[in-house]
Amino acid sequence: MSNPGNGGAVDEGLGAEGGSGEAVAEGLVDGAVDGAVDGAVDGAVDGAPVDETHWVRWHRAYEDPDSALSMRLRLVQDGVREVLDHHPPGPIRIVSICAGQGRDVIDVVADHPRRADVRARLVELDPELVAFARARAAEAGVGDVVEVVEGDASLAGSYAGALPADLVVICGVFGNISDDDIRAVARRMPALCAPGGTVVWTRHRRPPDLTPSVRGWFAEAGFVEKSFVAPSPYVLGVGCHQLVGGAGEGEADGGTLDPDLRLFDFVGNGSLPA
Numbered sequence: 001m002s003n004p005g006n007g008g009a010v011d012e013g014l015g016a017e018g019g020s021g022e023a024v025a026e027g028l029v030d031g032a033v034d035g036a037v038d039g040a041v042d043g044a045v046d047g048a049p050v051d052e053t054h055w056v057r058w059h060r061a062y063e064d065p066d067s068a069l070s071m072r073l074r075l076v077q078d079g080v081r082e083v084l085d086h087h088p089p090g091p092i093r094i095v096s097i098c099a100g101q102g103r104d105v106i107d108v109v110a111d112h113p114r115r116a117d118v119r120a121r122l123v124e125l126d127p128e129l130v131a132f133a134r135a136r137a138a139e140a141g142v143g144d145v146v147e148v149v150e151g152d153a154s155l156a157g158s159y160a161g162a163l164p165a166d167l168v169v170i171c172g173v174f175g176n177i178s179d180d181d182i183r184a185v186a187r188r189m190p191a192l193c194a195p196g197g198t199v200v201w202t203r204h205r206r207p208p209d210l211t212p213s214v215r216g217w218f219a220e221a222g223f224v225e226k227s228f229v230a231p232s233p234y235v236l237g238v239g240c241h242q243l244v245g246g247a248g249e250g251e252a253d254g255g256t257l258d259p260d261l262r263l264f265d266f267v268g269n270g271s272l273p274a
């Protein structure tokens with residue numbers, strides 16, 4: 001298994017390319033990522049150990065609407081909204097893999113006319129982030145259609161009963177798993193998706209930019225690209241890929257997945273150097 005992209009600390013690598021001045025002060029430079037800024041302050045980069053609250057701190061950048069992470073969030077939310085806008089009448093099944101605070105799904109569903117049709121499962125390991133997501137869904141009045149599961153998102157069994165999905169959100173993951181695992185996830189994704197289902201994914205584009213490969217892997221797996229956004233000068237990428245035809249690899253739909261199947265190893269923990 002190859003090394004994870006560019007390390008957990010840099011995750012989506014949202015920083016501007018070669019930024020300086022204010023951008024540097026905000027940590028928005030290549031090699032740092034807002035969200036990892038906290039980690040840098042706390043010495044969570046350059047190989048220093050991190051504590052179990054690392055991912056809680058990572059999410060603080062969402063509190064700043066001008067952060068690169070917040071900009072990424074809006075792009076992801078555009079992808080989520082697009083699916084809800086155009087889905088035919090009936091249930092809309094959503095799964096979010098390593099959901100974090102769940103803002104990408106919860107905030108869009110809360111404001112959408114199709115909210116009552118949504119059946120969303122968000123899977124997240126960190127109990128504090130799970131509590132945040134549950135509270136946010138409840139406050140937004142969508143606690144009945146957004147289920148937040150505290151569990152291991154890398155296990156296929158975490159999605160039992162929630163598949164096949166019309167929308168799979170996998171954001172903040174491809175910077176924290178190996179290149180081989182990203183490819184394997186893309187190849188496996190047709191088994192999680194309903195026919196015509198969409199995957200919204202993110203990945204930083206710091207050199208060597210893996211996003212061209214990721215886009216190719218989704219194409220190989222039977223997806224067409226609805227959009228890929230890589231706004232300059234940031235080094236983030238947000239992709240939306242739609243499955244054409246049915247499920248792949250001989251699996252009729254998500255219901256056939258072995259619950260013990262491990263989809264990926266989440267190796268990023270913020271301790272790797274940028």
Ligand SMILES: C[S@@+](CC[C@H](N)C(=O)[O-])C[C@H]1O[C@@H](n2cnc3c(N)ncnc32)[C@H](O)[C@@H]1O
Pocket residue numbers: 011055058097098099100101102123124125126129151152153154170171172173266
């Ligand atoms: C980079 S954050 C992304 C969160 C969210 N998807 C977003 O984009 O804002 C990665 C998240 O994955 C979670 N995570 C790590 N390993 C996990 C696992 N095995 N199962 C579920 N969540 C996991 C972390 O707790 C963290 O919240």
